[in-house]
Every structure is written in structure tokens, then in C-alpha cells.
Amino acid sequence: MTPQLSSLAGHRRRVHRNAHQPAPYRDHVTNFNIRYGAEVADARRGGRPIVALESTIVSHGLPRPDNLRVAREIEQAVRATGAVPATIGMVEGALVVGLDDAQLTRLASTDGVAKLSVRDLAVAAATGADGATTVAATSTVAAAAGIGVFATGGLGGVHREAAQTFDESADLTALARTPIAVVCAGVKSILDVGATLERLETLGVTVVGYRTRRFPGFFISDSGFELDWALETPEQIAAMLAARAEQGVQPGGVIVANPLPLDEQLDPELHDRTLADGLALMAGNGVTGKAVTPFLLSHFHASTSGASLAVNVRIILRNATLAGQIAVASAARNG
Ligand code: PSU
Ligand code: MN
DSSP: OOHHHHHHHHHHHHHHHTTTSOHHHHHTBOGGGEEEOHHHHHHHHHTOOEEEEOSHIIIIISOTTHHHHHHHHHHHHHHTTTOEEEEEEEETTEEEESOOHHHHHHHHHOTTOEEEOGGGHHHHHHTTOOEEEOHHHHHHHHHHTTOOEEEOSOBOOBBTTHHHHOOBOHHHHHHHHOOOEEEESBBOTTBOHHHHHHHHHHTTOEEEEESOSEEEETTEEEEEEEOSOEEOSHHHHHHHHHHHHHHOOOOSOEEEEOOOOGGGSOOHHHHHHHHHHHHHHHHHHTOOGGGHHHHHHHHHHHHTTTHHHHHHHHHHHHHHHHHHHHHHHHHHHHO
16 A cells, blocks of 8 residues: 555544544545645635634633634634635644634633644544644644645743743744744743744744834834844735745745734833733742743733733734735735
């Protein structure tokens, strides 16, 4: 049996095991054991632009019940540009590209959804777990599915105290080897932004500002760090992505840093105060590892009476729109 046939046989077994699932769900089992949602499968067949979206922001980054509403709004923001949203996650051990509304609801509303980085995907699959994919895992799966553009809020990065804790998000190393453009508002201000930018340089990840040479700081428009490059339009970004593919020399990804307009950022004073409290609380509670990001985000949302949540949502929606425009511009070049 050729490797291809044996992997097809594997897919058939998998379909059988999940025979209780509704038919449209089963029909979209394709390469890499990825299941495509109906809308995404259609877009793939028609060669239409697709934007990947992550599920960790839904299950771990945003509080219930807003998270589900926001997850749907993000998808709508992508659709409004003419692109098709593909929210990625794991349902009962199956990697899904293009979660349907029931699956999205399940990941947004049930306890015990695992936070999955790349290294967790196989374990979660083998145990039939439900899981939300981080930027690292979402990028990796999206690239495997042939999707070139991904929208999120903020990337993971190098944590403060990383010199002692070694806590650096696998988002960085995943982007070093994964050909995808991630639209984000920089990295969260809870991180060591300067160290994160240094690591991105070392790892060979391209970083461009969208209409700015200031690297954004997620909740705040300007992290205080300068960028080498600013691109001005979705078409220019699409041209850069095309050049990258043509050259074929860069294995990894591209970060498109899209800052909030100044008048939409979180009040910097409130931001600094909340961050200082959150870091102290975190140290006091012994929070470490993959719990750090969700802990600090929920601290922000709880202590700013909703202000940080509103800003977080604005960030994601703006990034979804820009990612959709880039995907549409890329498709127009190819078509
Ligand atoms: N940025 C947000 N909210 C989030 C995250 C990032 O505004 O929930 C998530 C992303 O999924 C990112 C992950 O990949 O946090 C990084 O976690 P860690 O630092 O444990 O790698
Ligand atoms: Mn970490």
C-alpha cells in the first residue's frame, strides 16, 4: 500500500469511529486527518480566500458568556470582507478547520477544554479530548490546511522574568517554521515586549507594522518599540507574501502588527495600574506556565469594569477585518 493509501485507510477508520456524527461533518475528512467545516470545504473547492481564527481566545482568553458572541462576531467580520472564516479547534480528538456553531458553542461553554499548543495536538487526539488551539497550534494546522492568513488578538511571547522561568510562548518557535501571516495587535503588554522582538528577529520571523513603525502593545497602541518596516495597504501586504513565496527562502511566518487607534486604546494609566496589580497577584498565587496568560487576561477583564474586554474585542474584530482584506487581496493576485 502506498503511504497515501494507508493514510486514507486511516481516515476511513476514523470516520467509522465517529459514525454518530451528522453526515456533513463526516464528509469533510480529508488530508492530514483535518475535518473541514462545510463553509470552509466549499471555499477550498472554489479557491476562495480563507482566514484562520484561533479558539484559545474563545475558551481561555475571553470571559463567558461574551466569548461565544465575540467568536461569532469575529467570523462575521471576516465574512464582511468577502473571505471565509475558519475557526480551528479540537472536538472529541478531531482537528476541525471551520468549527460549526455547535462546536464553537461547545468549546466556548464547557469546562475542561484543554489549551493546546502544537505539542499537545497528538495527545489530545489520542485521548479524544476537546481542546482550544493557541496561536502556535492554530498556525501549524492552518498552514497544513493551505491557509495563509490568520487573525488573532495578541501573540504569546517572552514573559517577564523569563531569564529565571524560561517562560517563552511556543507561538514564537511555531512562527519560525510555519508559513503563515498572523495579523495581531503585537504581543500583550503583560510580556517582555523588547525580549519578544529580539527573539522574533533571531527566529527569522518577519515583522511589519500596518501603517505604523511603532510596535503595538495590545491593549495600548504603542508598546514603545520601533519596527523596521511599515506597509500601507492590504495589497502591499499581499505583494510581500507573494514575494516571500516566490523567493522560497524563508521557512517561517510573518507578523502583521495592527495597532488600535490611539482614541480606542485602554487608558494607559489604568493599564499600568492593572498590570502591576495583576503581576503581584500572580506571584502571590504561584501562577506559572500556561496558566499565566489566561490568569492575567481575566484579571484585566475583572478589574477594569469591562473596559479591557471592550478593547480586547475591538482589537480582534479589527484584526479579523484586516486579515480578510489581505486574504482577498492575495486571492485577487492569484486569480
Ligand atoms: N492573546 C490574547 N488572548 C489569548 C491569547 C493571546 O489576547 O487568549 C492566547 C493565544 O492563544 C496565544 C496564547 O497563543 O494565549 C499564548 O499562551 P502561552 O503564553 O501559554 O503560550
Ligand atoms: Mn508559557
